[in-house]
Amino acid sequence: MQKYIFRRLLQAIPTFFGITILSYFIMVLAPGDPVSLMTFDPTMDQEDRDRLAIQLGTADPIPLQYLRWLIGDDWLRVDTNADGELDSYGDNYGILRGDFGTSFKFRGSNPLDLIAERLGATIELNIAVLIVGLSGGIVVGVLAAVYRGKAFDNFTRVFAVLGDSIPVFWLGLLAIVFFGIFLPRLLAEQGIGTGRPLLPMGGRCAPVRGGCPPVYLRLEYLLLPTIVSSLGVIAAWSRFMRASMLEAIGSDYVRTARSKGLTNRTIWFKHSLRNAIIPLSIFLGPAFVSLIGGSVIIERIFTWPGVGLLLFDAVVSRDYPVIMASVVIGSILTIIGYILSDILYAFFDPRVRF
Numbered sequence: 001m002q003k004y005i006f007r008r009l010l011q012a013i014p015t016f017f018g019i020t021i022l023s024y025f026i027m028v029l030a031p032g033d034p035v036s037l038m039t040f041d042p043t044m045d046q047e048d049r050d051r052l053a054i055q056l057g058t059a060d061p062i063p064l065q066y067l068r069w070l071i072g073d074d075w076l077r078v079d080t081n082a083d084g085e086l087d088s089y090g091d092n093y094g095i096l097r098g099d100f101g102t103s104f105k106f107r108g109s110n111p112l113d114l115i116a117e118r119l120g121a122t123i124e125l126n127i128a129v130l131i132v133g134l135s136g137g138i139v140v141g142v143l144a145a146v147y148r149g150k151a152f153d154n155f156t157r158v159f160a161v162l163g164d165s166i167p168v169f170w171l172g173l174l175a176i177v178f179f180g181i182f183l184p185r186l187l188a189e190q191g192i193g194t195g196r197p198l199l200p201m202g203g204r205c206a207p208v209r210g211g212c213p214p215v216y217l218r219l220e221y222l223l224l225p226t227i228v229s230s231l232g233v234i235a236a237w238s239r240f241m242r243a244s245m246l247e248a249i250g251s252d253y254v255r256t257a258r259s260k261g262l263t264n265r266t267i268w269f270k271h272s273l274r275n276a277i278i279p280l281s282i283f284l285g286p287a288f289v290s291l292i293g294g295s296v297i298i299e300r301i302f303t304w305p306g307v308g309l310l311l312f313d314a315v316v317s318r319d320y321p322v323i324m325a326s327v328v329i330g331s332i333l334t335i336i337g338y339i340l341s342d343i344l345y346a347f348f349d350p351r352v353r354f
Contacts, residue, residue: 005339012335019331020324024066027323034058034104034318056104058320069324071096095328101321105314111325115307121204122306124215126295128226133233138277140234141241145249145276146268156238163235172228172301176201179224199224202303225302229295240280248276283341 034056053059060068071094100111144156180197188195200221205212212218248254249272257267299308307326314322 005343008339008342012339015335016331020070020328021066023327023331024069024324025062027320028058028062028065030318032318034320068094069101069320070094095324100325100328103314103319103322105317105319105322111322114310114322115325115329118305118307118310121304122299122308124204125222125225125229125299125304125306128222129229129233129295132226133230134237136230136234137237138241138280140238142245142268142273142276144238144242145245146264148246153242156242160235160239163231164239166231168228168232168295169297169301171231172225172298175224175228176301202301204305225298225304228301229298237280237283240283241276244276244279245272248272251275278345 050059058065103109103111103114106114140156144153147153179199180201184193184195184198187193201224203221205218205221215222249268251272254267254272257271262271296308296312298304299306300312303309310322311326313319314326
């Protein structure tokens with residue numbers, strides 16, 4: 001087992017650098033650049049724009065920008081100011097030295113500090129999504145397998161297909177319109193309520209001094225984004241759980257348990273479920289990664305102040321240091337998540353040997 005983990009860690013090194021190369025080049029080659037987005041002043045001449053590009057480090061060739069971002073050596077710079085000194089905004093940084101540079105948009109801010117400020121909100125939202133999504137998916141999948149071919153099974157199969165197919169951004173906007181406009185107006189016409197939105201349409205909490213109160217005092221802000229995000233998780237996990245549960249129910253040990261006179265409840269939830277959940281362990285690692293990575297779309301729609309919203313704003317403003325810091329952290333966590341999946345699989349199923 002130790003040799004397998006060590007081998008996987010070695011394989012993760014080239015995987016990580018491959019991800020960073022592709023991500024950096026795609027980011028830099030995308031239309032638009034930081035200088036154009038930061039210089040809205042029409043009176044600014046081209047010389048000032050060029051100087052700003054040199055300060056940001058975006059005037060160099062793309063391979064040179066990547067190497068400087070990676071290792072951060074001063075000799076990679078090709079531009080100096082009039083005094084012959086290095087003229088770079090946040091120069092001499094490199095991720096291999098643990099320095100991600102300085103944000104273009106938030107001048108003087110370290111990307112890691114910006115991510116750390118938003119991390120609590122992202123973890124809070126995604127823990128709720130993980131709890132609701134996984135528990136709901138497992139329950140729905142087990143019941144669909146137990147009542148195979150019945151109305152409930154047919155309904156959940158249609159729900160699973162729709163849940164995987166409907167774009168989350170469309171579902172989020174539909175929820176905002178329904179709970180914020182349509183349903184309040186309908187209730188107001190019946191003399192119920194004042195016509196105001198039934199749930200907060202965005203944000204993490206009401207503006208208060210000292211930050212947000214404890215989560216149990218503002219569950220209404222967490223409810224709508226959690227429901228929208230959880231539907232896709234429930235749809236995916238219910239399909240996996242149904243297939244795994246059906247395979248377990250058809251096993252020889254289940255037929256043996258029936259021949260001994262055990263009740264269906266004991267067979268389903270004591271014998272079948274314990275074995276059916278083993279294959280799903282391979283998805284637990286990537287699922288835990290989502291606690292940190294967050295959801296860019298959901299956080300943007302509901303203006304949830306997490307890492308996903310920070311990444312969205314960074315992409316719009318071409319804030320390269322923040323974008324790549326988010327990509328690097330997400331890549332590392334994803335790689336670790338899949339390694340943990342293999343370890344969990346061996347933990348749940350002692351028959352597995354690496």
